[in-house]
Each structure stands twice: as structure tokens, then as C-alpha cells.
Amino acid sequence: MSVRSSLLAILTLGPAYGFQLHVELRSRTGARRTVNVGQIYATLDRLVTQGAVDAAGVTDDGLPLYRLAEPGHREALTWLHDTSSVAGEEWSECLDRVLIASSLPEIDALEIIAAYRRAWSADPERPAENGQERLVAAADTALAAAALAWLDEAATAISASEPGSFERELSDERPRRGRRPTHVPDVEESAG
Structure with missing residues (x-):
């Protein structure tokens, strides 16, 4: 799968952040492919450098947004067809x-x-x-x-x-921030 082309196609829906694109890619391809979030962000960085995608500000909680530039929009449509x-x-x-x-x-x-x-x-x-x-x-x-x-x-x-x-x-699923402990020891366990 062309991660680059797939991300450009999904960005035809509007601005999105990296984790959101990760979720969308997985969802829209029926989870048949696994792409790690780091690869998504690395691809987005390259797309910005190449002028296919522009920075589009940040979400309310500080996640960087990306939107298609005109060359990226043309590339997405060309790839799809x-x-x-x-x-x-x-x-x-x-x-x-x-x-x-x-x-x-x-x-x-x-x-x-x-x-x-x-x-x-x-x-x-x-x-x-x-x-x-x-x-x-x-x-x-x-x-x-x-x-x-x-x-x-x-x-x-x-x-x-x-x-x-x-x-x-686009989905509005948010990335989890940090990991929750699976087991928090109570006072007796930690003193033991």
C-alpha cells in the first residue's frame, strides 16, 4: 500500500492530525494493513516538505493538523483513479x-x-x-x-x-495520553 497516496486520499475529507489519519487508514482499509503511527508522522513530514500537505494549526488539545495543498489534492485524485x-x-x-x-x-x-x-x-x-x-x-x-x-x-x-x-x-477518535496502570497496589501490598 502506498501510505503516502492513501493519506493524501483521506485528507481530501479535510484537515486531520497524525493519529486520526492512522485510525482512518486502518478503518478504511478494513484493518488489512498495519502501519505504525511513526510512519504516518514521518510521511506527513515529507509531504509538508514536498508541498503536498500544509500545516493547518493545532487541535484544541495541541495536536498538529495537516491539510492538503493543491498538488497533494491532484496527486490523491490521480492515485485513486x-x-x-x-x-x-x-x-x-x-x-x-x-x-x-x-x-x-x-x-x-x-x-x-x-x-x-x-x-x-x-x-x-x-x-x-x-x-x-x-x-x-x-x-x-x-x-x-x-x-x-x-x-x-x-x-x-x-x-x-x-x-x-x-x-x-473523519472520525473524532482521540489518542490516549499516557498509559493507565493495570494494577495499582493498595497500601498493604506496597508495605508488604
């Missing part, structure tokens, strides 16, 4: 894009699904010169069939749902 991926990441990128797009109110997830249907339906003609290449071709065919079946199921679920039931705004 693109179907190209690094070799070997096609399935994961498809899932991430469709899952995130289906959660964003201003994005037409069915359009993204249709683009992916076209991409997975394309039949690259590659002559298999040996046994391993034949096995890879068979795996690619099986993966494409599975992807098309899932895309059909996703399109049906989104089309049959109540308007707005997949989409949601």
Missing part, C-alpha cells in the same frame, strides 16, 4: 484504492471499480517458454478471475446500499 501498480502489488493496490474510494463522499467508487474491471480483463499475451513461466501465467489468470469476481461483488454491494452508507467523514 489510476490502475497501475508496482509489479506484484496489483491486487493489494486494487483493494486499497477501492476500499478507500468507497469511503470518500466525493469519489465515485463505481467509476474506479469499472476502471479496474477493464485493467483486470486485459489479457497480456506472454509466451511461456518454460514451466515456471506457465505457472506464473496460470497464477496471473487465477488472480485476474478472483479480482474480477471481487470487483463485481464490490460494485453490487455499493450499488445496492443506501446512499452514503459506505461513505463517512
Whole structure:
């Protein structure tokens, strides 16, 4: 998953802070990927340096907020509507894009699904010169069939749902400050 692109897509909803983006990323991808909070903040720092994201003040309790700059907004939309991926990441990128797009109110997830249907339906003609290449071709065919079946199921679920039931705004879940002790010894225990 492209953490950078996913964060930019989520920021199309408006300003957010790092932990909030961490929660949103996990929630909007069905918890299929684990990204640590430090990676979120490191990515946000790079995005600010590169001009894709701007600082947007702080929350009432002092958490730094980030918002999309115009280049970041363009990049988010381009990523969501693109179907190209690094070799070997096609399935994961498809899932991430469709899952995130289906959660964003201003994005037409069915359009993204249709683009992916076209991409997975394309039949690259590659002559298999040996046994391993034949096995890879068979795996690619099986993966494409599975992807098309899932895309059909996703399109049906989104089309049959109540308007707005997949989409949601940013969560207001707050980060925990410090750890609570699991057991506080009473006076007798600590004297003992």
C-alpha cells in the first residue's frame, strides 16, 4: 500500500492530525494493513516538505493538523483513479484504492471499480517458454478471475446500499495520553 497516496486520499475529507489519519487508514482499509503511527508522522513530514500537505494549526488539545495543498489534492485524485501498480502489488493496490474510494463522499467508487474491471480483463499475451513461466501465467489468470469476481461483488454491494452508507467523514477518535496502570497496589501490598 502506498501510505503516502492513501493519506493524501483521506485528507481530501479535510484537515486531520497524525493519529486520526492512522485510525482512518486502518478503518478504511478494513484493518488489512498495519502501519505504525511513526510512519504516518514521518510521511506527513515529507509531504509538508514536498508541498503536498500544509500545516493547518493545532487541535484544541495541541495536536498538529495537516491539510492538503493543491498538488497533494491532484496527486490523491490521480492515485485513486489510476490502475497501475508496482509489479506484484496489483491486487493489494486494487483493494486499497477501492476500499478507500468507497469511503470518500466525493469519489465515485463505481467509476474506479469499472476502471479496474477493464485493467483486470486485459489479457497480456506472454509466451511461456518454460514451466515456471506457465505457472506464473496460470497464477496471473487465477488472480485476474478472483479480482474480477471481487470487483463485481464490490460494485453490487455499493450499488445496492443506501446512499452514503459506505461513505463517512473523519472520525473524532482521540489518542490516549499516557498509559493507565493495570494494577495499582493498595497500601498493604506496597508495605508488604
